[in-house]
Amino acid sequence: MRFKLIIVLLVFVPLMVSAQDKKSKADNLYYSYQYQQAITEYRSEMEKYPLTNHQLLNLADSYFNIGSFDNASELYLEVNKNDTIMSVNRFNKMLQSISKNSERDRIKTFLRSKADMLSPELLENAEFNYSLLEIPKESDNSVIENVAINSPQGDFSPAFYKNGLLFSSSRIQKSKKVYEPSGESYLDIYFGKLNANNELTDVEVFDKIPATKFHKSTPFYSDKLSTFFYILSNTEDDELRYDENGKNALAIGTLTDTGRFRFILKDLSTSFYYPYFDDRSERLYFAANFDDSYGGTDLYYVYTNNGQIMSAPINLGPRINSPGNEIAPFVFEGSLYFSSDVFYGLGGMDVYKSSIIGNDSYTIPVNLGEGINSISDDFGFIIKQNENKSFSGYFSSNRKGGKGGDDLYRFTLKNLPGLKTFSLGGKVVDLKKKNGVSGAQVRLLNDKGELLKEVSSVATGDFRIEIPWQKQVTIQALKDGYSIFSTSYSEEDMEEIQTISYTLGLARFEDFVLESEDKTILKLDKFYFDKGKAILNAQVEAELNKVVDAVSRFPQLRLKIETYTDSRGSDSYNKKLSQDRSNVIKDYLLKNGLSSNNIVEAIGYGEEMIKNNCTNGAYCLDFLHKQNERTLFVVVD
Structure with a gap:
């Protein structure tokens, strides 16, 4: 159903x-x-x-x-x-x-x-998951089996508890009324023990949570708080309570090991589903349909202090919530697992996995694929790691071959489920002004230089990009009028950088050039060769490295090298000296990353273009002669 x-x-x-x-x-x-x-x-x-x-x-x-x-x-x-x-x-x-x-x-x-x-998140989620579903699934040695204790009624919402499993069921009970819309019993919470063969046995109503004639369901036990979280029908004097429109909703209650019960989320007009308490962050996750819902039921969380609610419900946002229904949150090893019936899945409800980044960011939810998911409803996924480093857990499904409406299924996996992805978030910034650059293209390329994905930075310069895992990626950022950012990373480095806010620095072209002698030239510090020599010294190399850096940022840059001397010495000597200096500069640049496309010409002009009155035969102080000795990197294109 x-x-x-x-x-x-x-x-x-x-x-x-x-x-x-x-x-x-x-x-x-x-x-x-x-x-x-x-x-x-x-x-x-x-x-x-x-x-x-x-x-x-x-x-x-x-x-x-x-x-x-x-x-x-x-x-x-x-x-x-x-x-x-x-x-x-x-x-x-x-x-x-x-x-x-x-x-x-x-x-x-x-x-x-x-x-x-x-929403851009919905479109990106759909595109990403459609592409994943087209990738042939590799064998992962997974084992998925129907649990023996399933009944002809609905059994779902498994939860780990001590030496067994809690779950919800609509099994017929004498103490429970029949819920007319389903023809089955109002929901109750059951417990099954795990025997030596890891099989569930001795299933019975869980008596540690007080009985009720109405719904009691979707339990979760927090080891940190020694507390049960579960949903139950709103009642008063053991009878259902309705809002002014005649609606009976579901609340979330807690019960400590000492027997103290209290409602923590209750609204006669709003139903709450699937509580999950994350011991690490002390967030209580749940599903509900508030006015800010993106579709049907959305996932939310509230901050707590020792189980006491300390904030209003916070919607997980459009990266997680969709026009469909999202339910059954579960956090394991930094990832959020949940179920959704969004249109780009395999069937009705599918299980998805999204990595949690920082406090409130999530990667694209990845469909766990065939096996865990089917063309039917698959939900209530829970997982843990075993002593042998494998993984096991349970979920619910109404797939063909079951015993009831919804059945419990057990799985064992060699590796964590779901395709591994590389997700990078951060900011594109102007290196000089330190502000964000909007509209920059952020690209990821594979080890062959092929474009994998491209996004644009938003008004603040922020971006997020995600792809299936690669052995190597090259990260690029570019925008007209700015330099190009390009860096490659191996798998080990990829693991590290996706856990931080990554900054891509771009420089404006105008910050690299200036106008001089009626030409656009690269902005460098003045440098000099040793007197009468065409051999690179440390000062010259330092400035030439700035040229290499400029061209690495602007790969399409085309330059003309112009070298000049002062008037001391013969015209022919100065002409040859300046040409030799242009040649050694060109050779150095070609050996350090520039191509012949970047260097249009390398010309030595000798003393042809004296900037002052220090011409042949004129007496000038040394600093005035130095004004004429110069090398220009003229921007041709």
Whole structure:
């Protein structure tokens, strides 16, 4: 049953019909989750009068929920074309429906046509994951098996606890009422012990958490706080509580090992799902559908102090949250694992992995691929490392071959799941002014010099770029009027630099040149050869290295080397001396990175262009003669 854990099992909204919004028989069936009957009735009503766009969307949802994706996509596209009432969550369903019909190219075309209306994070996430799904999967020796203790009902939301596993289930109990929308029991929390063969046995209702006639589900145990986090129905005097619209929502409660219970997130109009407490950061993650949601349910966190909430809920942002539903957060070794039904996945809910950078930045969520994920719903992923350095864990799925609606699955992996990526974030800055450079192109190239990806820095100069892992990358930054930044890194260095804020320094071309003698020349300190010699000394080499640096930053730079002497000595001697000096300068530059394309000419002019009155036969002090002895690097292009 589609999204049973979110829509059908976890929230009960009594059917409400107001005088202002009278519903038809088909509407009543739809809002009672009787989708097949609703389809039949909507089709019957269509023969008598046109359906409203709201009703067409209800009909589309009904087709979507029973798996008739071709009919669903047709209706979603019709409403999307003629009206603007479609929510972002239904927009996601529309794209999911198209994707289910194996029309991925059609989705890509549609996304390009709507690029100005969609978030750049969503477009980048989609492009990245579509490219990953096209890469053939290598064998990882993974083992995925259905857990023996699954029931004919729904079993999901596994959580590690001491020597076993906590999970949620809708198994029939005498002490539990039947939840009418599902026909199964209200959810409860169960515990199974792990035996010597690592198999779950002795499954029973977990009695350390107080019983309730209504929902009690999705547990998580914090070793640091010795506290259980779980969701439960809002009740009063052992009866359901409703808001002014007749909605009963789910709250998050905690129970310490000493038996102290308290609500920590509770709102009669908002449901909270899947609490996860990160012992390291003391953040409490959860899923909810607030007004700032990017789609359906989004992932949030709150800061805590010893489990006491210290902040308002913080949305994880558009890199994680999408027009779809995001649920079941779990943090392991610096990565956030969660499930999403965003349109670019393999099926309904898929498990994704995103590295956490700093406090509030996340890399592109990577689909864990076939195996963990399937064409069905896969969610509630948890993982740990074993003594032999392998990894194991559990997740839930309603894939074919299971025993119930949702089943628990166990997996073992040799390596961490998900494609390894290289993610780099930082800032492009002006080396002189130290401010950010907007609109700079930041590129990543592979070891063959082939372009892998390119992004532009934003107004503040900030950028983030991410690619599948490489053995070597070259990082470049460039912008018209600025120098080029280019540096290569090996795998070891790549590991290090992606953990820091990386700065790419660019220099303006105008900071490297000046106007002199009616020419544009490179800005250098004055340097001199030893008297009567054409041999490079330390002072000359230091300035020539500045020329090498300038050309490395501006590879297209084309220069003319002009060397001059003073008037002392014969004209022919000075001509030859200056030419020899131009030649040794050219040779040095060619040996240190410049190409023949960078040096147009190297000419010695001797004493042809004296700058003052110190011509042949004139008496001048030495410093006046020195004014005429010079080397210019003239910018030709």
